[in-house]
Amino acid sequence: MKLTYPMQTAPIAADVPRSHRVYFEVFGCQMNKLDAELMLEGLKRKGYFLVHDPDDAGVILYNTCSVREHAEERAVMRMTSFKKRKQQEPELIIGLTGCVAQHKQEQLSQRVPWIDLIVGTREFDRLPELIEEARGESSTLLATDMDSPLEFVRQRNLGPNRWHAFVSVMRGCDMVCTYCIVPTTRGKEVSRPPDEILDEVRRLADTGVKEITFLGQTVNSYGKRLGQGVGLDTLLRGVEEIDGIERCHFITSHPRFLRPKLIQAMAECTKVMDYLHLPVQSGSDSMLARMKRTYDRSFYLHVIDRLREKIPDITLATDFIVGFPGETQEEFDRSLSLVSEVGFDHSYVFQYSPRPGTVSDARMSDDIPLDVKKQRNHQLLAAVSAEAESRNQRFIGRRVEVLAEGPSRLDESRWAGRAGDHRIVIWPVQDDEEAGSFVVIEVDRTSSATLYGQRVTGPTQRPTLQISK
Incomplete structure (x- = not known):
């Protein structure tokens, strides 16, 4: 996932020096998104402005994620693409922040030695001063002290x-x-x-x-x-x-x-x-034990029962990992069966990849073939999609209150927002649409991930939900 964040909406004045024009890309989780927002706010207070083209920037930053290898490699490849420009423009500042910077500072300083700055997860509040300090350095500046006070x-x-x-x-x-x-x-x-x-x-x-x-x-x-x-x-x-x-x-x-x-x-x-993201990772007790998740299948199901006793209509999202070391077909089948037993509305499914520094990388063999991981990934997503599509049909004919977010990314003639249970809702655009406003949508069709309908006036209605066990 790549994100860019605006620090201001007004055009940048022509007299803003290139040294204070920042290009910033973000990889990873919601915490990384927030960290990026906070870093950019700190830069803004010191007179920096965001640009959306790296060619216009005098400072290029990447906030990184180390949870999955793919995101880490994408960030490194982005930095590698600026090697020639750095040679031509020594004053250009290239920096890496976030989890990869924290975990692999020494490897990065050797792999991409032309970058100027590596900032860890506990020192990003000092980013403006670190950028200025890096301007006077001939080697990569490291700021990755885990003992730094957490601000x-x-x-x-x-x-x-x-x-x-x-x-x-x-x-x-x-x-x-x-x-x-x-x-x-x-x-x-x-x-x-x-x-x-x-x-x-x-x-x-x-x-x-x-x-x-x-x-x-x-x-x-x-x-x-x-x-x-x-x-x-x-x-x-x-x-x-x-x-x-x-x-x-x-x-x-x-x-x-x-x-x-x-x-x-x-x-x-x-x-x-009425929404909860509650990662389960696997439906198999033996897998959960190897993952050290500190619970088993029956405990997870007990938690779900307690939730639905108090909040019957709650939307449940989860995470699964497929292809974890040693995962047998029987263990994977336990994850498949959990989908229908719980009735998940959404799930992220991740193919296991070993991460250096973890117990599974040090003590377990990545022994599940890639084609098997891909097949299990597809099977699990298909099971969740089928379950979600069936569950969403109960909304047809109902009215839901939606917080409007803006034009749909796939069709600008439609607007998108989220209902109070976090479901995505799409409707034809009207002249008075305003991001951040609440509208009422009468649902006329659904898919596994989305409710579709028309704007109406009047009260909203909760669907009747029957949970089959």
Whole structure:
């Protein structure tokens, strides 16, 4: 996934020096998106401007993801493409930030020695001063100290889509999943004080933000070292009292920490969306044990039962990994059967690839052939798609409230938005469409991922949902 972020919408003045024109690409997860937003805000305050063409920039930055090898290699290839230009323009600053920078700083400084700056996950708040420092260096400047104090950026200005904002509630991860590099690249779990988070949400509401997404690597373990009973439920109930915020949800959750008081808050707080992303990774107990996920299939199903007891219509998304070392056909079939047993509405499916520095890379053999991984990936996605398509049909003839996001990427004659359960909704454009406004759509057809319909006036309706076991 590649993203670019605007720092301002006004045209750049002709007298802005090239040295203060920044091109920025982002790879990876939602946390990377937020990190990029915070980095760009810091640069803006120091007089930098974003450009959308690297040829116009005097500073080229890549915020990287190390979860999957493909994203890592794409970032390195992007930097490699600027080698000749760097030789011709020594004053050009090329920098790498994020998880790959944190995890592989030494390898990167050897592999792409012409880059100027490598900034890890705990020092990006110093990016403007590090860029200036790099201008005077003859070798790559490394800023990857994991012992640096973790600073949460508290004030920021949003660009387009200002009706939505990500808010980081914590950093790092204490889990030890054998396939995951995140604890190494982002460190131990650190939670922000709840008052600080809610103050940020209030400021965002004052700027016109209507929807908040709380972010954390295991976001529902928030607060475990803060004491006094503070948890994610504290934040959800706090948002309920903030004028201007209409919707709130959170990613990404771990099944182990989805406790009753959090489920109760999700059910009782009217602003919390009826949506949960709850990665399972596998439906096989033996696979889950090798992954060190700290739960088994029955525990996951028990959590789902508790959720649906309180929130019957909740949209459930998940993650699966296929082709993990040693995965047998029987173990994979357990993942397939879990799709229908739970009734997932959406799933990301990832083909396992070994990541240096993880337990699975050090102690397990990547022994599943690529063609088998691809086949299982396809089978699992097809199963989820069929399940989701069947479940979505219950919306036909119903009216749903949608937060309008903007023109559809596939057809500008249509607009797109999300319902209160996070489903994508598409409808024909009308003259008064406005991003960030709420509209009512009467659904007339569906697919596995999308609801389609027409704008109408009047109350919304919840579909009747029957969960088959």
